[in-house]
Amino acid sequence: MKTRAAVLWSTGGKWSVEELDLAEPGPGEVTIRVRASGLCHSDDHNVTGDSQAPLPVVGGHEGSGEVVSVGPGVDRFSVGDRVATFPMPACGRCRYCSSGRSHLCDLSARTMMATAGENARFRFHRGDVGVGAYTQLGTFSEYTTISVEQAFALPDDIPFAAAALVGCGVSTGFGATRRVAPVSPGDHVVVIGVGGVGAAAVQGARVAGASTIMAIDPVPFKLEQAVRFGATHTAHGIGEALPVLREVSWGAMADVVVVAVGVMHGEMLAAQAELVAKGGSLVMTAVAPLVETTVALPLTRFALAGKSLVGNLAGSTNPVADFDEMWRLYRAGQVQLDEMVTRTYSLDQVNKGYEDMHAGRNVRGLVVFD
Ligand SMILES: NC(=O)c1ccc[n+]([C@@H]2O[C@H](COP(=O)([O-])OP(=O)(O)OC[C@H]3O[C@@H](n4cnc5c(N)ncnc54)[C@H](O)[C@@H]3O)[C@@H](O)[C@H]2O)c1
Ligand SMILES: [Zn+2]
Ligand SMILES: [Zn+2]
Known part of the structure; x- marks a missing residue:
């Protein structure tokens, strides 16, 4: 045809x-x-x-x-x-x-x-x-x-538009905080980049009961949208976010940081890792140019604070089980x-x-x- x-x-x-x-x-x-x-x-x-x-x-x-x-x-x-x-x-x-x-x-x-x-x-x-x-x-x-x-x-009651989004971005962002680095009630969470993936990560953190959800994006419109999806704090960059996060977390920093910027680069990693609490996870979701193979990361500080750097492929989503869960959350108005x-x-x-x-x-x- x-x-x-x-x-x-x-x-x-x-x-x-x-x-x-x-x-x-x-x-x-x-x-x-x-x-x-x-x-x-x-x-x-x-x-x-x-x-x-x-x-x-x-x-x-x-x-x-x-x-x-x-x-x-x-x-x-x-x-x-x-x-x-x-x-x-x-x-x-x-x-x-x-x-x-x-x-x-x-x-x-x-x-x-x-x-x-x-x-x-x-x-x-x-x-x-x-x-x-x-x-x-x-x-x-x-x-x-x-x-x-x-x-x-x-299912018949799920619109094609909503279902399409779940087919990648929503599953990837939601799964970052649901499966890749599961957020616990009360956790402090940071989401860097509020596109489709980041907006879903914000929602995943909200559904999981995070107490702080800080969204970071240079674009003011994205920060307004992040608040709509559940962000409790916003910042235009990591420099602006650090002192606020330090204060709201009483110095602990974020248990989970989801990196969902449009294009990742190795030299961005060190600053991103500063947002992570002891024992916390940095969830690498964004795609970097394939030819880039080096990163900047103060390894000793990272190691001695027991931080994890974890790759995220499609939110570790199991579509058979997780799509069904997503439809239930959507029907209940818990995920927008x-x-x-x-x-x-x-x-x-x-x-x-x-x-x-x-x-x-x-x-x-x-x-x-x-
Ligand atoms: N790992 C996976 O399975 C998977 C799945 C889907 C998408 N992705 C990747 O995730 C990333 C995000 O995807 P998307 O579709 O949401 O992209 P998008 O372009 O819609 O959103 C990216 C957001 O990041 C913001 N941003 C750009 N630079 C920033 C910075 N330095 N600090 C903070 N925010 C910044 C942009 O303003 C934008 O709002 C892309 O790299 C995409 O390829 C990965
Ligand atoms: Zn995709
Ligand atoms: Zn298989």
Whole structure:
């Protein structure tokens, strides 16, 4: 079938919306009509070259939609089913899946490193040219064909927009404080960077009962939004945050610090680590340029204070269990997802959406499909 999709052809280029051929679903695959796709910063890292997904690639990895066609052997979904997607597959059989760490599923390497499907088969083509799908989802497209291991049943009462966000940014930020470095009632928490990921981390800290939630972002609009999601304190930078945090925590500093800036750099780490309490955790969520391999960190002070530096992949989310929890929190009004969408865009406006992200105008921008 034909589909219109936003394709990145070269590093430093723009998303080009064009008509592609989409493969019918193979064994274990479904084709979905995409209904919403969030503008996560991670797609943009491929544009700048910070990340290096094989090109050309259809962007979009934070989406939701409806099943329009099922491949051979698929018994989990039928035509018409609503689905949320997730960048990490969960095979249910590997060592990681079977020990409750499905975000590290052995199949993940497949989606992170390669944008083509099983046997390097491309699901999108323009003429003879195979076009990849970012994290094998490619949700900046009217239709996409994906593995059932990346699709999860979506209840009828959850809007496609909210579900899309949960497909990456919300799970990553919420999971940072729920699973990666679980926040306890009364904890002091700092969230650095209030995009989709950071706004969800603020909410995760609130739901967990943190007593202090300090949001740090240079953009005043983001700080206003952070307060809306539960931040108790705000600062425009770490320098401004340190004395306030010291005072409210009686010198202890933050039990959990979530780093969710747009682009991480190694030299930022030392100042971030200063925010962390003895025995606390610095949750590295933001993506740095792939070529950067050095960091600045006063190691002895870090070690003797028993601090942890922990990587965050998609909030350690197990989509089967955690999406269901998220829908319950959303229904109960404990997590605000609709409020995170600052602006919506058509597929043709995807570059405009990323322009707005860089200008700090959105907590999250969302591409919606009619
Ligand atoms: N680890 C994962 O699984 C995972 C998943 C999703 C996104 N990410 C990454 O997380 C990061 C955040 O994603 P997002 O979509 O929320 O990005 P975003 O661009 O929407 O938000 C980033 C925010 O950080 C702020 N910021 C920039 N520099 C800052 C600084 N020095 N101090 C404080 N705030 C600063 C910006 O103003 C912005 O509000 C990105 O690097 C993204 O690629 C990682
Ligand atoms: Zn697995
Ligand atoms: Zn993402």
